[in-house]
Structure formats: structure tokens, C-alpha cells
Amino acid sequence: MALELIDITKRSGADIHIHPTSLVLPEGSFNVLLGTTLSGKTTLMQIMAGIQQPTSGIIRFRGKDVTGVAVQQRNVSMVYQQFINYPNFSVYDNIASPLKVAGMSRAEIDRRVMAAADLLRLKPMLKRRPSELSGGQQQRTAIARAIVKDSDLILLDEPLANLDYKLREELRDELPKLFAGRNAIVVYATTEPSEALLFGGNTATLHEGRVTQFGPTASTYRTPKDLQTAQVFSDPPINTAPVEKRGDRLLLFGGKSWPAGAAASRLADGRYTLGLRPHHVSPLPVSGVSGEVEGRVLVTELSGSESVIHLDVAGSTWVSLSHGIHPLEVGAQARLHADVDRALFFAPSGERVS
Amino acid sequence: MRKRYVVLTVYIVFLMLPIYWLLNMSFKTTNEILGGFSAFPRDFTLDSYRTIFTDPSWYNAYINSITYVVINTVISVTLALPAAYAFSRYRFLGDKHLFFWLLSNRMAPAAVFVLPFVNLYSAVGLFDTPWAVALAHTLFNIPLAVWILEGFMSGVPKELDETAYVDGYSFPSFFIRIFLPTISAGIGVAAFFCFMFSWVEMLLAKNLTSVAAKPIVAAMTKTASTSGYELGLLAAAGVLTLIPGAIVIYFVRNYIAKGFALGRV
Numbered sequence: 001m002a003l004e005l006i007d008i009t010k011r012s013g014a015d016i017h018i019h020p021t022s023l024v025l026p027e028g029s030f031n032v033l034l035g036t037t038l039s040g041k042t043t044l045m046q047i048m049a050g051i052q053q054p055t056s057g058i059i060r061f062r063g064k065d066v067t068g069v070a071v072q073q074r075n076v077s078m079v080y081q082q083f084i085n086y087p088n089f090s091v092y093d094n095i096a097s098p099l100k101v102a103g104m105s106r107a108e109i110d111r112r113v114m115a116a117a118d119l120l121r122l123k124p125m126l127k128r129r130p131s132e133l134s135g136g137q138q139q140r141t142a143i144a145r146a147i148v149k150d151s152d153l154i155l156l157d158e159p160l161a162n163l164d165y166k167l168r169e170e171l172r173d174e175l176p177k178l179f180a181g182r183n184a185i186v187v188y189a190t191t192e193p194s195e196a197l198l199f200g201g202n203t204a205t206l207h208e209g210r211v212t213q214f215g216p217t218a219s220t221y222r223t224p225k226d227l228q229t230a231q232v233f234s235d236p237p238i239n240t241a242p243v244e245k246r247g248d249r250l251l252l253f254g255g256k257s258w259p260a261g262a263a264a265s266r267l268a269d270g271r272y273t274l275g276l277r278p279h280h281v282s283p284l285p286v287s288g289v290s291g292e293v294e295g296r297v298l299v300t301e302l303s304g305s306e307s308v309i310h311l312d313v314a315g316s317t318w319v320s321l322s323h324g325i326h327p328l329e330v331g332a333q334a335r336l337h338a339d340v341d342r343a344l345f346f347a348p349s350g351e352r353v354s
Numbered sequence: 355m356r357k358r359y360v361v362l363t364v365y366i367v368f369l370m371l372p373i374y375w376l377l378n379m380s381f382k383t384t385n386e387i388l389g390g391f392s393a394f395p396r397d398f399t400l401d402s403y404r405t406i407f408t409d410p411s412w413y414n415a416y417i418n419s420i421t422y423v424v425i426n427t428v429i430s431v432t433l434a435l436p437a438a439y440a441f442s443r444y445r446f447l448g449d450k451h452l453f454f455w456l457l458s459n460r461m462a463p464a465a466v467f468v469l470p471f472v473n474l475y476s477a478v479g480l481f482d483t484p485w486a487v488a489l490a491h492t493l494f495n496i497p498l499a500v501w502i503l504e505g506f507m508s509g510v511p512k513e514l515d516e517t518a519y520v521d522g523y524s525f526p527s528f529f530i531r532i533f534l535p536t537i538s539a540g541i542g543v544a545a546f547f548c549f550m551f552s553w554v555e556m557l558l559a560k561n562l563t564s565v566a567a568k569p570i571v572a573a574m575t576k577t578a579s580t581s582g583y584e585l586g587l588l589a590a591a592g593v594l595t596l597i598p599g600a601i602v603i604y605f606v607r608n609y610i611a612k613g614f615a616l617g618r619v
Contacts, residue, residue: 051516072522080511101521
């Protein structure tokens with residue numbers, strides 16, 4: 001009982017938008033598509049919805065082949081990044097429109113619209129036009145229209161990206177509650193790793209039209225299959241460096257060497273790519289096995305309780321994210337501590353080996 | 355403060371003077387017009403207007419003109435809507451060239467088409483009917499309407515179309531119930547320009563008609579009659595010719611600015 005994508009591809013002319021992709025989204029699940037702009041999130045969602053047809057492959061819903069079934073015949077709803085509402089309809093008619101098209105009775109429509117409006121706190125605005133609402137209210141209207149008809153599949157394409165900070169947080173807290181207790185498969189596309197972590201559920205990481213990994217969000221984050229997944233699923237970006245493991249040492253940065261630590265001890269001697277998340281590099285000494293990162297400070301971003309330090313280390317940029325305020329001067333030499341035990345190691349092919 | 359308005363005032367006076375003079379002449383007798391200079395009609399008369407509203411050769415000319423202008427506007431906008439939608443929503447082989455070619459139709463002088471049109475319409479029995487003029491005018495009005503409407507349609511995100519399909523709307527029902535109201539401003543602007551161009555166009559209108567479907571622009575060129583020059587009558591006809599444009603522009607005045615902002619007008 002799920003939505004299954006089997007070897008889906010999408011190309012237009014010579015451009016490949018989606019490489020062969022297979023996904024199984026269980027009923028009632030919350031799934032995050034995580035990837036940068038142009039990584040194929042929207043295309044994949046449009047294929048799931050039936051707005052676009054895949055070049056090859058099969059889509060099955062509840063065991064039935066729905067490839068090529070028009071979007072009107074599928075019970076789906078979609079919310080976009082831009083606030084898409086029918087400008088000539090009132091908020092009430094906007095929310096009611098999928099029900100009206102379905103030919104529902106007037107009393108039933110009214111009951112459902114009121115329930116959805118109540119849930120999204122739109123009741124005082126029902127008579128207004130979308131253009132008379134704030135951005136947050138416009139997006140609430142779009143979300144209300146998406147949940148009002150009990151869709152089998154609800155697609156949310158970066159729905160919070162155009163909202164300002166406060167509204168985004170507010171709506172982000174509400175979203176999971178709206179979908180809880182529904183049988184619908186929810187797919188949520190985002191460019192922000194932190195959103196995926198907040199929502200939990202499952203996460204599929206996308207890179208240039210390829211799903212690099214799909215699984216429970218926490219395990220995708222903690223145990224990425226390959227370097228690309230780790231890169232997509234890290235913000236600020238994950239630090240990488242070529243290393244050579246020799247005995248119990250790691251050679252890197254032209255001459256520097258670190259103790260191998262727990263993660264690398266399992267590896268055979270040879271060349272690897274080391275990946276270290278920014279919060280595992282700190283100006284403060286780390287508790288476990290520690291490696292030195294020395295370089296010139298490029299930028300220091302200080303927020304209320306965190307410091308992000310960008311460092312030029314032997315020609316490549318390293319980023320450190322740490323608690324507390326560490327005001328390092330730009331241009332000065334700094335020495336940071338890497339938590340080598342937490343490092344990820346990737347084979348030259350990109351696959352994670354430890 | 356006052357200085358600021360001087361240039362504007364001069365400019366407006368300059369613009370309004372010919373129109374005032376036309377209005378002035380339309381209330382004078384022909385003798386007074388020819389007799390000398392006068393800023394106000396000395397013998398105020400409505401005779402010229404009375405003639406136009408009672409003489410069938412005059413008021414029929416207005417009816418003919420309005421008939422073909424309305425037919426033309428309806429045809430042009432109706433045909434331009436799907437064409438503009440295709441240009442704004444789909445990528446197809448040569449779409450940009452085709453779009454430009456449409457515009458280039460407006461670059462040819464109407465005189466080029468007079469001979470083939472007269473010959474063609476005579477052959478199929480359309481000569482001297484409002485349909486002949488209405489169809490001839492679509493030559494430059496459809497490209498114009500497509501150009502204007504495409505601008506307005508491209509301003510509507512294609513996600514609106516997709517949302518409607520997701521909600522279950524079929525294409526025709528989406529197009530009529532959601533899309534057309536969304537671009538109503540563009541339809542208004544396109545219709546206005548079709549109306550205006552068709553209303554003022556004279557060469558095709560004059561040559562494709564003779565008696566039965568004679569348009570007002572042709573009727574106005576008969577400066578002389580058996581009773582000599584009838585300048586008052588002509589001025590009154592001119593005033594009445596200005597009125598439909600003024601009415602139409604009143605309704606679309608707010609949308610025209612939007613059209614300019616899109617760079618399509």
C-alpha cells in the first residue's frame with residue numbers, strides 16, 4: 001500500500017532531468033526531498049503527481065499502475081513555493097474549488113472548508129481575495145486547498161521558502177500536525193538540511209537528478225552512503241580533504257598528520273576523502289581524538305549563540321560551527337580542533353567506507 | 355508652484371485646440387465657417403447633427419463601422435487567446451521566429467493587401483459586406499492581440515495551471531473559469547487596441563466596400579454635395595467619430611498602464 005516509482009527517468013532532448021530512480025513511499029509517511037536548486041526535486045514531484053509523464057519507468061499506487069493517468073484522475077494536491085491561488089476567487093472559493101470540481105454537495109463543501117479554514121486560522125479572511133492577504137495567509141490558503149479534499153498524495157514544493165523568517169517557523173511547526181492522522185503520503189521538497197532534520201520521517205537526497213540515498217531522515221544524515229549525500233545533507237557544507245591513511249596516522253594538508261581515531265582504524269592503508277561536518281570542527285579542544293586544522297581566517301559569522309568560522313586551510317576552505325562566541329580576526333592565523341572520531345571516510349569512488 | 359503647470363497647460367491647450375475647433379465648427383453653419391474667424395458659433399445650430407441622425411446614408415455608415423469593428427474585435431481576441439496561450443506556455447520548434455513573424459505582419463503597409471483582398475472578396479461574394487472589412491482587419495489585429503495577450507499570460511505563473519489540474523479542472527474548464535478571469539485586464543487592453551485600430555483604419559475599409567457597407571471613414575470623405583461644401587456636417591461627423599473611442603478608453607484606462615508596464619502596448 002504505497003506509491004512506488006520504478007526505474008523512473010525523465011529526459012528532454014539531450015538533457016537528462018531524472019536519472020533512473022526507484023522509490024517506495026509508504027502510506028501515511030512524511031517524505032522529504034532534499035537537494036539544491038535544479039537537482040530535480042520539482043520534476044520528480046511533477047512526475048509523482050502526473051503533471052509530467054516520465055520518459056520511462058512505471059508508477060504504481062496501491063499496487064495499480066498509474067503511469068500515464070492524467071493528474072485530474074489522481075487524487076493529489078500540491079503546494080508551490082510561489083503562493084498560488086486563484087486570484088479571481090475568494091479565499092472560501094479557493095479552498096472549496098477542488099471539492100466543487102469533484103461535485104460534492106454544498107453542505108459537505110461548507111463543512112470541510114470551515115474545518116480547513118479553522119485549522120489554518122483563515123476563518124476571518126474567507127470573503128477576501130488572495131491579493132488582499134499577507135504572504136503567510138496566501139500560503140495558508142494554498143495549504144488549506146491541498147488538505148481539504150483528503151488527497152492520497154500531498155506534494156509540497158518548498159512551501160516555506162518565500163515566507164519571512166517568523167512565519168516560516170510558525171508554519172513549519174504547524175505542518176506536521178496538519179498531516180498527522182491522515183492516510184496521505186506527504187512529500188516535502190526543500191533545499192535546507194535543517195528542515196529535513198526538523199520534520200523527521202524519510203529523506204531522499206537528490207543530486208543532479210539522481211536520488212543518492214533514501215531512508216529514515218536520521219540515518220540518512222548520520223550514515224550517508226556516499227560523499228554526495230553527505231554534501232547535500234550538510235549545512236554549512238561538509239568539509240572535505242584528501243587523506244592518506246598510513247598505520248595509525250592520517251596524512252593530510254601537505255605534511256600535516258592526525259591520529260587515525262576510531263572511524264579510520266577500521267580502514268586499510270590507502271587514499272581516501274575525509275569528510276568532517278562543520279560542528280565537528282571547533283575552536284575549543286575536543287574530547288576525543290583530536291586533529292589540528294590550521295589556517296587563515298576568511299570570515300567569522302557570529303549569531304546570538306553560535307560562531308561560524310571560515311578558514312583557508314592550505315588552499316581549501318574549511319568551515320567550523322561551534323557554540324559560543326569566538327570572535328576571530330579576519331586574516332589572522334587560527335588553530336581549530338577536529339573531532340577525528342566523528343570523521344566520515346569515502347573511497348575514491350565516493351562511497352562511504354567508514 | 356505655478357510655474358510647474360505652465361508647460362503642462364500649454365501642452366494640453368495645444369492638444370485640445372483641434373478638437374475644440376472641430377466641436378466649434380460642428381455647431382456652426384457652413385456659411386459661418388467659410389465667412390471668417392470666430393472662436394464661438396454665432397448662430398448656434400444642431401442642424402448638422404440632426405442631418406446625421408436622420409439621413410440613412412450617414413447613420414448607416416456609423417452602424418456599418420461599428421458592425422465590422424465589433425466583429426473584428428471578437429474574432430481577433432477569440433483567435434488570439436489560444437495562440438497567445440501556446441506562445442506563453444509551450445516551447446516548440448521555431449516558436450520565437452513564428453512569434454516575431456506575427457509581428458512583422460504589422461509592418462507591411464495595408465495598401466499592399468488592397469488589391470488581393472478586393473479581388474479575393476469579390477470572388478467569394480464578401481465584397482461590400484462588414485465581414486470583408488472585419489476579416490481584412492484581423493490581418494494586423496490578431497498579431498497585435500497575440501502580442502499583448504502573450505505578455506499578460508506570461509505574467510501568470512504556470513503553476514496556476516498545474517494547481518488547477520491538480521484540483522481536478524479539465525483544460526477547457528480551467529481556461530474559461532480560472533485563466534480568462536485572471537488575465538481579464540489583458541483581454542480588455544487587447545480588445546481596446548483591436549477596436550481602435552479597426553475603427554481608425556481607412557484604406558482597407560474604404561476599398562472593400564462600396565454602398566451597402568460603406569463605413570463612416572469613407573462617408574466623411576465626401577466633402578462636397580449638391581448643396582456645395584458642407585463643412586458643418588463634416589465636423590459633426592468627426593465629433594461623433596471620436597465618441598466610441600472615448601467611451602472605450604474610459605473603461606480600460608486603468609488596464610492600459612498595466613499593459614505599458616509589461617512592455618506590450
